[in-house]
Amino acid sequence: MKSKGFLPLAAATVSLLCTLGWAQGGAPVVVGLTNPVTGAAASFALPERQGVEMAVEEVNQAGGVLGRPIRLAVADNRCNPTEGVQTVNRLINEEKAVVIIGAFCSSVSLAVMPVVKRSEIPFVIDVSTAPSITGLSGRKGNNAWAFRISVSDDGMAKALVEHLAARTSWRRIAIIAEDTDYGRGGTRAFSEHAKRLGVTIAATETFTQATPDFTSLITKLVSAKPDAIAVYMLGADMANFMKQYEAWGGKIPITGRFDPALLSPEQIKRGFVDGSIGVLPYSPEVDTPANRRFAGDYRKRFNAEPMFQSAYGYEAVYMIADAIKRAGKVDAAAIRDALEKSRYQSMLGVELQFDEHNQAHNNAVILLLKDGKISIVALQRT
Amino acid sequence: MDPILLLQQLANGLVMGSIYAMIAVGLALIFGVLDIVNFAHGELYMIGAMATWFVAERIGLGYLQSIPVTTLIGLVLGYAVYRLVRDTGGSIERAIILTTGLAMVLQSSAMLLWSATPREVHFPAATGLFELGPVVMPRVRAIAFVAAAGCIALLYVFLHHTHLGRTIRAVAQNPRAAAMVGINAHAAIRLAVITGVVLAVLAGTLLAPMYAVHPVMGLGFLVKAFAIVIIGGMGSLLGAAVVAIGLGSFESLSSLWLSAVAAEAITFVLMIAILLVRPQGLFGRSARL
Known part of the structure; x- marks a missing residue:
């Protein structure tokens, strides 16, 4: 007791x-x-x-x-x-x-x-x-x-495009986005910042979520001969697009709201879309x-x-x-x-301060997929 | 317009059409004998693909070795679907609820068993590109085209040139008359439903190396297959096959001028227009099965 x-x-x-x-x-x-x-x-x-x-x-x-x-x-x-x-x-x-x-x-x-x-x-x-x-x-x-x-999604696009314009030779970029607020917003933000910085948008394609087959879109994107393809799509659609893009022998690097960690380890090992550049709001590796x-x-x-x-x-x-x-x-x-x-x-x-819209402008993390490895190449102000 | 790009998109469209056809003919077959729409068809396709991944990658048997296993799964599922829908007694509501319920069960089971993570199925013999003059495509797509066309041709021969196949057509055209001349309608319906389900499951196996494999992959194709079967004339196999090829080509060629989203809208506007002018579809009742 x-x-x-x-x-x-x-x-x-x-x-x-x-x-x-x-x-x-x-x-x-x-x-x-x-x-x-x-x-x-x-x-x-x-x-x-x-x-x-x-x-x-x-x-x-x-x-x-x-x-x-x-x-x-x-x-x-x-x-x-x-x-x-x-x-x-x-x-x-x-x-x-x-x-x-x-x-x-x-x-x-x-x-x-x-x-x-x-x-x-x-x-x-x-x-x-x-x-x-x-x-x-x-x-x-x-x-x-x-x-x-x-x-904001706009801040992410700003950081990414500013990095691409300053640090890469990419001057023609094609966009493929899902037909949602996320995809359309991303496309708009990316295009506006590209225009401001003298980067040409070679093609813009949208698709309905859960589209099974991307063949005709991939054919169109590739035939526009861009330096990179910016993607604005989520989860399973991204995996499906990447799988088909690889089967089509996709060589053009990927950018946009692209997290290389979402590729399968085998895809990364095979050297697929080597040279791709993505942007994330945060990484534990910073x-x-x-x-x-x-x-x-x-x-x-x-x-x-x-x-x-x-x-x-x-x-x-x-x-x-x-x-x-x-x-x-x-x-x-x-x-x-x-x-x-x-x-x-x-x-x-970065020192966070609120602007007149009470928006803080933290750094975004720019990632590079190169030789089967993902590395942080820059912290870019949003 | 670049003629090579035109040719390329035409080839893409034919491949796409054959894939649509493989999924749509099963749906049309089941509708033909039972007058019910199988809302679980997309999930059966998904189960085919996920089972292929499980057998080929998780267990590690390899892609080709997975085909007999998924065929067996298709047969079992086919029989289960038949048992589920055979006694709907022409009640459309009951059939809709039963097959929708089945779709949910299949999708949730796949999530529970294998999670929502997109998976990759490898078919090493089919990597690389297949070239035919100026037209290029991944080898795996060329193989899918041949296999899908082969399946549909086999189905045609089966339905038109074998006794069992003819009993299915007889039951589809007039069940009472078929029974009068001694055809076992139940057996014919069972065979037709199982064949339709096996076709969906095998389509999943066939396309697994082409697409990311995950529990909600069936949805996109199901919507297309419905449009195809409705435009083609409910229950008409020829209609489904012809419209599938037509839709694949239209989507592919129109993408040269239109956005994919606009092409999809046009497809469904077209579907409504055709139903207004020809409610029985392009290849309506008279040419059934």
Whole structure:
């Protein structure tokens, strides 16, 4: 009986001591996180939550903010705009969150933005990439409460094309994109930056998602004789396109939103599309001290590679903690003003500042596939 | 217009058409004898491709050795589909729900068993390019064209020049009259359904080395096969084959002037227009099977 009673007693004592300890430092500062905990997007949002949790724990271990711990309140928006609005209202009214991170899916972030403006609570968008968010944020976008640290699809295209124009001899590029917001947005952004930098778009092809056969498109792309083919497509379509492009003897390198790691190891070993250049928002291989430490701790803790969601969720918490410290008080308006003046050294080696649209311009990671190896060739400002 | 590019796209279109035909004739065959649309047809094709990957790559038997195994899987699945749909008693709703349900079961099972990761099937003998004058194509596509054309020719000979095949046609044309002259309609229907399913599964095996293999690969072809069977005249094999070749060529040639998305829209506008003018399809009931 005695041994059975010991554990609960010990636990009660520890929790009592903890409560007393925190009570001395003041009530916790509540940071809300709205993202899809369930539903189709949940598996992609898990790394984001892990990054956020890891940062909150680290900040608390280092003494919290203004002597108070951060408490994370998570609400499940299931990647649904309506539920996104409900979660934000709940986080603000019931959990008393003073700042909110979210909302993962771009459509949900866009739905939440007017709500945080009305409630006057700072909202840090850490993962959503839709270009339209930029125009609707910041004092210039008439919503001073919305901040974005994630790189928009437009920013990714800008970084990539600037790299291609400056560092390669490619002057004619063909585009193939899926017929979705993602594909059309990518095509538009890539074409605009190409035009600005004197790169010719040799052909633009679109296809319906889940198209089984790319033969006629590949024939057309190749007959346009481009220096490279920019791809804007996702998952299985990408794998299917690459498989067929290889069978057609594809020699022209690939670029665009291309992650060489998505090729099969055999394809890479065979030297397929050697010389391709892709762009990613983040890579655990980026060699800065801060990123090495983050990636190492993350792997140890979660037994998984950190994704861009993890890194951006992690840095969102640190930027918020930094703003609260500079604000000197836990007050939504003061935190917003402090966020606006942020100067935060990102793990990707650039000082993050918000522009007049409250958009931070982090580095993007430029990757090269050469001789069967994928390497980071540049960090390019978005 | 570059004549070589024109010739190239025509060749691409013929290959594409033969692939469409292989998938569509099975759908038309099943509709012909049972008057039901098999919504699981695309998933049966997917199972063929995924089973090929499993046998050839995961177990490591090799591509050609996987063909007998997938044929066997096709026979078993064919019988299962037959048992599932044989008693629908002409109820269209029941058939739609049953085959849609089957499609979901097949797709979810494939995800559960093999995950959604796109897979690669290797056919080492078919790598490289096949050249015929100025026309070039991957060797694996040339082989697929010959095999698909062969399958369809065999099916034609089977239906028109063997006793068993003739019983299927008889049942498709008039089940009651067929029964009156002593044909076992159940056996004929069973044979037709199994043949249709085996064709879908074998199409999966045939195309596995050409495409990324994953649990949702069936969807794209299913939509095309529906359009083909409807334009061709529900249940008409000749119609399905002719329209399939026509559609493949149209898509390929039109891509010289139109975007792929526009060509797809035109295909379905064409389908609606043909149904308005000829509700029975181009090769309607009179020429069934």
